[in-house]
Amino acid sequence: MIEDRVSKLIKPAILAAKAYHVPDSSGFIKLDAMENPYVWPEEIRREWSEQLQQAELNRYPDANVSQLRTRLTEVLSLPEGTAMMFGNGSDELIQIILMALNKSSNVVMAPEPTFVMYRLLSTMMELNFVGVPLNKDFSLNLAAMLKSIEQNQPAVIFIAWPNNPTGNAFEQDSLEQIIKAAPGLVVIDEAYHAFAQKSMLPFLLEYDNVVLMRTLSKLGLAGLRLGMLFGASSWITEFDKLRLPYNIGTLNQLSAKFIIQNIDLLEQQAAKIRNNRESVLTGLDSIAGIETWLSEANFILFRVSGKNANDVHNELKEKNILIKNLHGTHPLLENCMRVTIGTDEENQAFLSALNSILLG
Ligand SMILES: *Cc1c(COP(=O)(O)O)cnc(C)c1O
16 A cells, blocks of 8 residues: 555654645735735836846756855855855755754754744754743743753754744843853854844854854745855855755846845835834734734734634634734744734734724
């Protein structure tokens, strides 16, 4: 029977895993996935498609991604001597880091709740994932982290900064203590850098056990899939061996290079999103029965009381609004949901739908 063959051949960790579920979102006001809600002006779209016409799709892509690399080095103020590699989204970079680990040290750690891919990919690779609970207010439990580091000697610690789904950026002092205590690598994941406007890039100079990730996804190019990993070349050289030779396609390289020349556009959009984040927060705070947390990202975490989050989530869907339900994903996230900041109209539609659901 085919089932027998499958279960004999496939790793138990994969058989036991659930596929990463992406809900069908067609027709919804989509506020579930931290996408930038704005499209490019007509003029920019035309220039972009002209650039794409230069692509020679009969040829393999530039394996070293050299032009894009040069452009990025110009716009990012990277510390002297920092090496860089690209992934098909930062998800791929997380996977590559995990694949590279020596079998002798198979513990991966992160504070939780956090970005689910750290745990998911570790589990699928049969690594031992240790999640250390955050405090109730979602601040880092430094004492618990340090104790767990001591006990578990993790090969890698992932820190999303700001954290997803809580939106806060942990205290830098605490992070430095973690970096100093870590026997292995600390990966700082700055997926929300554009909305936090602060970075731990300077730490790459100070600590040789830190690497840092960014992505273009949350900045406005989720469809492109481009993640970046920065760090000392001693680390990057090893990780780069695991990268499939042409993981960044020609169209992706051209598009990323083009948009980086127009980075002002994305930065203006990010500024608008940061402003709108404050109005959504004010809007949420004015609804009775809602608890919110401050966010330095392009989403807001909130909790409903007096009503179950599953019901509220479903009723929002009935009103054509899709946000992320976090109830049941972690004990600290009881009745919590996460809403991505959209356009003014989308935010308004969300707030008035939520208001009427909670009143009803
Ligand atoms: C969304 C997200 C990512 C994934 O980024 P991609 O580049 O789209 O793969 C990585 N880290 C965190 C913390 C995220 O929230």
